Amino acid sequence: MTVEQRLRQFVIENFYVSEPAELHDDTLLVSGGYVDSTGMLEVIGFLEQEFDVRIADQEMTPENLDSISRMAAFLARKRREAAAGGPTVAAAP
Known part of the structure; x- marks a missing residue:
């Protein structure tokens, strides 16, 4: 299962999504009302639990977390930084 698939599954299972087929990777979750x-x-x-990352307060932004694709990109940045021994806190794009 890809990161995007796992994220989508979590959102569908834990939040009201009346039409799961309409939940796309770029669907805005907070501003879209999901x-x-x-x-x-x-x-x-x-x-944090599923992907073994720590998310700092300053990383809790719509740019990082308001859609499945944004979360997946954010997680990819966190993993690259961890692998490179870089900062533990990713800057918002």
């Missing part, structure tokens, strides 16, 4: 601010805390907890 995930509220409390739900975003659940998403962050899932990302």
Whole structure:
């Protein structure tokens, strides 16, 4: 299962998505009304546990977390930085 598939599965299983087929990688989750601010805390907890990353407060931005594709790109950056021994906190794009 790809990162995007796992993220989509989590969102569908944990939040109200009336038409799962309409949940695309670039669908905005918070501004689209799928995930509220409390739900975003659940998403962050899932990302940290499932993908073994630490997400700092300054990384909790829509640029990093408001869609499946943004989360996948954010996780890829975190993994590259960890592999390179770089910063533990990724800057928002």
